[in-house]
Amino acid sequence: MLKTWIGAGAAILITGCVLAEGAARLSGATSVPLYVKDSVDQYRPAANQHGALWRRNDWVYNDRGMGVGPPFQPIGSLVIGDSETEGSVSFMKQADKIGPLLQKDTGDEVWPLGAKGWGLANELGWLNAHSEVFALKRIMILSNRGDFGPAHAWDDEIAHPTHRPLLATAYLVRKAFYKPDPTTDDPPPSPESTRSWHDALHRFLTSYQGQVVFIELPIESDVINHRDGFAPLNDELKVEGRANLYVIRVADDPTWNAGLYHNEFHPSPAGNRELAAFIAHHLPALN
Numbered sequence: 623m624l625k626t627w628i629g630a631g632a633a634i635l636i637t638g639c640v641l642a643e644g645a646a647r648l649s650g651a652t653s654v655p656l657y658v659k660d661s662v663d664q665y666r667p668a669a670n671q672h673g674a675l676w677r678r679n680d681w682v683y684n685d686r687g688m689g690v691g692p693p694f695q696p697i698g699s700l701v702i703g704d705s706e707t708e709g710s711v712s713f714m715k716q717a718d719k720i721g722p723l724l725q726k727d728t729g730d731e732v733w734p735l736g737a738k739g740w741g742l743a744n745e746l747g748w749l750n751a752h753s754e755v756f757a758l759k760r761i762m763i764l765s766n767r768g769d770f771g772p773a774h775a776w777d778d779e780i781a782h783p784t785h786r787p788l789l790a791t792a793y794l795v796r797k798a799f800y801k802p803d804p805t806t807d808d809p810p811p812s813p814e815s816t817r818s819w820h821d822a823l824h825r826f827l828t829s830y831q832g833q834v835v836f837i838e839l840p841i842e843s844d845v846i847n848h849r850d851g852f853a854p855l856n857d858e859l860k861v862e863g864r865a866n867l868y869v870i871r872v873a874d875d876p877t878w879n880a881g882l883y884h885n886e887f888h889p890s891p892a893g894n895r896e897l898a899a900f901i902a903h904h905l906p907a908l909n
Contacts, residue, residue: 650677652790654711657737657782658687663748665776666737667708668784675711682716686752689721689734696757698731699724702745703764706839706888707736713884718891720764723898728905733758739781742855743773743815746822753829759908760833762901766841766887767851772815811854820858827864833908835868837901842883845873868906875900 653673657665667689672682685693689708701707701721709719716722721734733755735748742765755761776782780800787793827834836859838852850873859867872878875896882893889897 650674652787652793653677654783655681655683655708656786657776657784659776659784662751663737663740663744664773665782666735666748679711679714680716681709681711686733687735689716689719689736690732694733694754695731696754698733698758699728699760699762700733700735700755700758701762701764701837702734702749703736703837704740704745704766704769705736705738706766707734707764708738709734709736710738710884710888714891714894718894720894720898723894724901727898727902736764737782739774739777741769741771741774741819743771743819743822745769746819746826747773749826750822750829756830756832758832760835760905761830762835762837764837764839765852765855766839767844768841768887770816770819770854771811772818816854823858824862827862827867831866833866833868833906834864835870835905837870837872839872839889839897842880842886845878845880845883866909870901870904872897872900 650673653675655673656668656671658668659665667683667687669683669685669687672680672691674680682689682691684690688694701724703720707720709716709721719734721732724734725732737744742763745763749755749761779785779787780797836855838855840849840851843849844851852871856869859869877896878900882889882896884890884893
């Protein structure tokens with residue numbers, strides 16, 4: 623009798639696990655972007671992938687890991703940045719991301735490239751290694767106050783997965799209890815790391831002859847407290863003194879407010895629509 627109960631219990635447990643795994647896969651719970659580790663920019667979105675988290679929040683990356691479907695062509699503009707440029711699949715659809723919105727508002731082709739956690743050092747590393755984008759007439763760099771330190775390194779398979787999980791249920795359990803390892807957090811800026819991104823910025827501004835537009839996006843608490851965290855960047859841009867270089871300060875938008883944020887660092891879809899409209903209105907004309 624005992625063996626019968628144990629056998630029945632095991633069968634129920636196995637059936638339950640199989641059903642849970644099937645439900646997790648069918649729900650699209652693990653349909654998240656994959657990343658590639660690279661010594662140039664530390665990590666970046668993998669090329670040629672698409673999906674829809676929870677079968678609702680669609681996303682797509684082209685042949686260069688840019689957040690659009692069509693393969694890259696040297697026409698239009700590039701916008702590069704961190705998770706704001708990449709667009710969070712957890713609360714945002716493809717059409718609500720900054721790249722598609724800028725393309726809609728400018729009427730020009732826009733190629734968005736970004737990865738969550740990236741800083742300016744990561745972005746400049748990618749730019750300086752991919753001179754094919756220098757054929758574009760404009761490159762926009764979207765930054766927040768936390769971007770001026772060492773390049774952010776790849777974290778782990780939860781934050782930046784490089785492959786699909788073998789078991790969706792195990793992945794979801796790990797993700798539910800996920801806490802980033804504090805030992806992998808970016809160290810504070812040092813003279814060496816500051817000099818590194820300064821040198822990378824100089825190399826980029828010297829190599830690329832098109833229009834460069836830095837877009838300074840404040841974080842939510844800076845909007846509330848009327849703080850400006852962009853002195854490290856603006857001071858260095860003054861030193862460069864390069865022609866055809868512009869800065870768009872989102873804080874100068876009279877309608878920009880804390881209610882346009884989803885969290886401390888990321889605007890909501892409504893915030894992205896306001897952001898794209900403000901950028902499009904203030905972009906300098908191309909020669």
